[in-house]
Amino acid sequence: MAGSSWGTLLTMTTWGESHGEGLGVVIDGCPAGLTLQEEDIQKYLDRRKPGQSRYSTKRREGDEAKILSGVFEGRTTGTPISLVVRNTDHRSGDYSQIKDVYRPGHADYTFDEKYGFRDYRGGGRSSGRETIGRVAAGAVAARLLESLGIQVMAYTRSIGPVEIEESRFDREEIGRNSLCMPDAAAAFHAEEYLQQMMGQKDSAGGVVECVVTGMPAGVGEPVFEKLDARLAHGIMSIGAVKGVEIGDGFAAAKSRGTQNNDPFRMKKSEKKPVKTTNHAGGILGGISDGDTIVLRAAFKPTPSIGASQQTVNRQGENVKIVIGGRHDPIIVPRAVVVVEAVTAFTIADMLLQSMTSRLDRIQKFFSQE
Amino acid sequence: MAGSSWGTLLTMTTWGESHGEGLGVVIDGCPAGLTLQEEDIQKYLDRRKPGQSRYSTKRREGDEAKILSGVFEGRTTGTPISLVVRNTDHRSGDYSQIKDVYRPGHADYTFDEKYGFRDYRGGGRSSGRETIGRVAAGAVAARLLESLGIQVMAYTRSIGPVEIEESRFDREEIGRNSLCMPDAAAAFHAEEYLQQMMGQKDSAGGVVECVVTGMPAGVGEPVFEKLDARLAHGIMSIGAVKGVEIGDGFAAAKSRGTQNNDPFRMKKSEKKPVKTTNHAGGILGGISDGDTIVLRAAFKPTPSIGASQQTVNRQGENVKIVIGGRHDPIIVPRAVVVVEAVTAFTIADMLLQSMTSRLDRIQKFFSQE
């Protein structure tokens, strides 16, 4: 069944395989009049590009975004925006090793079960390169949100056992270290840990955190299209994500009502209620409460490792596999922009949906046109 | 915007407020020929009914399910199944306290922001009673799954700081204690903890775990309709859930590739590959791998507590609120069946979707008709 689309009013439909002709996305429902250039998208794609640090593959993809439709004279026209990134480094490698063998932790086996066969080159559709479409779409959504005063920012919260410390949180630091951590000391320790993993032909996972500021209250549709439910869906759809939290998340399950409830107080300057704490992560009853939205995504360790592993092949034989080549010991730093992109896109879609909740506002809208 | 529907081929649309005429659900797309009686649904509803233990409200609702359509001569007809539960205990209470005051941790403020006003009686649509529709629909989905050899089972994994121990896991115990814990010792300690919370006019959260056995491989649609993504969406849409995990979840983020990758081995008896461990929780690349599906949901502490809290009212004044009446110090045991229901429904829908992934199977299907 069709599963490559995301969103209701603002949608993205992604396509492409790791070693096919290219990858891309069609964004539909983007409001007309948004200024948009290829550079806006390229900035996001560059953040997920391989070869940025010693912890990512050396594959040299330009990953250059090209806008094929939906933008005229520098502005979106309201019609579908088609973005394409051509694969330039898809040299015909030696896939004999993985063609008929199911790599543990990968989707090789499940794709074969589901579809009968698969494009095995570089993981095909289940490759991390699939995220190119999401990131490109997220870049457009982020611009849309910015034009409405909303900012989305993600960063690495932990790598393996190394977690950032709130007291050392430094937003500027995110861009300074190759692990995207807002804590220089944690980044240092995480690097050490990754060196150790690489030495052992092993890999690490980690947690990405994402915050959204400038949100209006009232976004999210009870009861199945709650804002947190949509975010959980989008985030969990990112490859390698095994857990999603909003606000205090699993820690809330150990907390008490007296601690976890966020008191409201009037903010005199803005004449509206604000919460004095934010255990809820900016969402109450599935609807944004005007506070910062906070979510976290748990990424499993990169399944491609250099160590020898037990598995089976298509012929139903028990075999050993040693995956050749260089492997990223961690995908988390490259996934930061993916989380940011999916969050931005989901928020933008839900924001548009929230416009139709009140008759008085609808009446005003149409009377002003 | 419409947000009360869930599913693609098999859908549910829920409706109803805590103190309105009733609550219900329309299930559409249920295959024809499934035997179904009101008792099948009642069994599930009874598990979420209040008044079952000392930790849940004494409200005496019969919560009797009535089938209004879609079943003929004891079998589903393929047309929409309308299920209704009438509210019988909605005596006109004294809502003056919460009518104009925003209870911390509740959706009062966000509903007002979104809709301009709200049905304040008992929380209206944001009440836990909203889950009646989900549970009724889940009961139907569970029957459908059973007829295909798939079982869904949920239980309480932890309450506050008290967690079950794997070594003491006893499936039979789930039904024996009022906390739905598969570990009698943990249940005992959790009860003590809850007594303590009640004494302090406080409340607790917890974690519900759900396992699905008998799953065929190949269910789940890359890349946005992955099985885990849909499950995360469904589970996070349950009120009070703040986190969702698949398999090892957040623990995987701290693990290593060599540990987290599940090796495949041939299972001679079944002539198919099986994983020797299940860190993945039965899902690889968003597609079921034939193993047991494992997920967990983190519930925050019940926001309704007896202790005095700071908040604001509709008039924009800082006030204190002491929520009168009796409160559940924990909702987790009653939420167990809700998690089970949402999981069953989501799995059933995705299972049907998976039927169209391979041309050879489609050809066979139509040639046999």
Place this chain on the structure above:
Amino acid sequence: MAGSSWGTLLTMTTWGESHGEGLGVVIDGCPAGLTLQEEDIQKYLDRRKPGQSRYSTKRREGDEAKILSGVFEGRTTGTPISLVVRNTDHRSGDYSQIKDVYRPGHADYTFDEKYGFRDYRGGGRSSGRETIGRVAAGAVAARLLESLGIQVMAYTRSIGPVEIEESRFDREEIGRNSLCMPDAAAAFHAEEYLQQMMGQKDSAGGVVECVVTGMPAGVGEPVFEKLDARLAHGIMSIGAVKGVEIGDGFAAAKSRGTQNNDPFRMKKSEKKPVKTTNHAGGILGGISDGDTIVLRAAFKPTPSIGASQQTVNRQGENVKIVIGGRHDPIIVPRAVVVVEAVTAFTIADMLLQSMTSRLDRIQKFFSQE
């Protein structure tokens, strides 16, 4: 598969069989703050009720609408509106004749092929009573449109060979004759024709026309969710409809560009362009142009006739069927309100969708909140 829902932002999900417990609809996504009473819905239901004229069945259904949710203190809350009509006249009739025999022109055979069996009582889900849910939902949509200055009105354009004459069009006449024709002379002739059909145990079809006034320009989403495409979908989904036209419809296929193109002229009073003719029926490129929307639906003759017909039974035998009881020789007059309801609902949904097409308007919307 689920097929009982209609709409994107404003949705209806209908349920119910002719002789089951009842029929109903869940309307989701209705903006909060709309005043709504059961009487508003009853007015529409009464227009489709049987027993209104000598051309409709004598079945005495009260068809009383009951609101079960989504309305509080006389206004919609933004949550799902559940409407139920109980079947009161479903006496257990003698269905031996149609239980195993496929009535020509009916859905008996196709339901059996699709679902394996069917609720044969009174046609089950394929009965004309299915439209109760649509009409109830359309009544709500009509109120929503009215609150935004938009009016929807349908009437009978022709019955069998008898068509109204434009020169005699009299809006007031629609409510005066039992055939809902805006032309008294045509109604008189149509009555004669129907008498003739009844005498011959035969039946007639006809055409319903629907006009929408007060539409803003800009409603409709290229390219698959064009306003006319959505209307065609909704109208064709009404039982017995075999054709749909917008504006000049099939006559346009015989016209010429110089005649069919509607010239634009500035309307000084409104400072906006208007068309001097309306062959387009108010829709250009799938988007409303601000002019009156005009559509027509062709209804086939009632398939239930008293004359003897050739058919087959479930056992695969050739048999003759004479359908006992009284039959409506025409369903068109009762279908008028159904066309109106489906049109109103579809327009309302598309109107809400159109709110997100321009960034400048979205920015204004959120800055004003």
Place this chain on the structure above:
Amino acid sequence: MAGSSWGTLLTMTTWGESHGEGLGVVIDGCPAGLTLQEEDIQKYLDRRKPGQSRYSTKRREGDEAKILSGVFEGRTTGTPISLVVRNTDHRSGDYSQIKDVYRPGHADYTFDEKYGFRDYRGGGRSSGRETIGRVAAGAVAARLLESLGIQVMAYTRSIGPVEIEESRFDREEIGRNSLCMPDAAAAFHAEEYLQQMMGQKDSAGGVVECVVTGMPAGVGEPVFEKLDARLAHGIMSIGAVKGVEIGDGFAAAKSRGTQNNDPFRMKKSEKKPVKTTNHAGGILGGISDGDTIVLRAAFKPTPSIGASQQTVNRQGENVKIVIGGRHDPIIVPRAVVVVEAVTAFTIADMLLQSMTSRLDRIQKFFSQE
């Protein structure tokens, strides 16, 4: 709002403007294992290409389809199929004439009203070139249907007042004349008529008919996703279509029950019921009955004509417009393949949906895997 996608299980998302970089479509949900080559798509695109006859524009577009994803080793993989056609003839023309003037019968005005501005080059998104994506997707759907024994065929039924005669229907003739009429004499007369229109700087409309053979019974989802309703939606979404009929269509409205009802008889050779006539056009109650599906689409006259027309400009002034260049006096022959494509795609999607209607078949499906 997003409106460029069509389908539920099998979806297409089209993009592209007349004079942008190119046009294309992403097809998602195509079952894995279908053999597919660019030639399969090119054959369809060539049928809609301009410059094929003296009645279509001389624009020389190669309209070459390129497959960018979703096909591996000559077979579909089950992942999205991205098809692109680059615009090669988009020389920067002189658009000063239409940039600020609303062409009558075109979507210029409504696009401006909806989006605030538009890509005016060659009609932008509202150009007939938009259909390239549909046709490419339809080619894939047609292959899928063929592999299941279903054939879709469209042809020109009438041009202006000239209609084919059933008695002269010759399937082979469709490909012989440039008007795609299955009646050589009618084609001859239609050519004469078109010459006349061209001489008068005028244009003509016409009717396309489409038939689907080999359909299984049971396809179509009551009550809103009826097969005829989906077809009407898809067909009406094609630019310039103003009417859709199924079976006898509007003629049925003038017929009688005794004539319009199709009797069933047992077909001994196939041991199943067949209808002895097909006024229903192969669909009863919104579900395919196993007979040939018959539909018709009414196309309005080409709005671009050489004659001088009255209209207004963006500045709100009354002006005259004479649209320069050569114009197709008729679009119907080129639209034949568009109707065929949309029909094929819609049927394929609904066919897949119909697989989940019966539990017994679902059980068999999963037990055989």
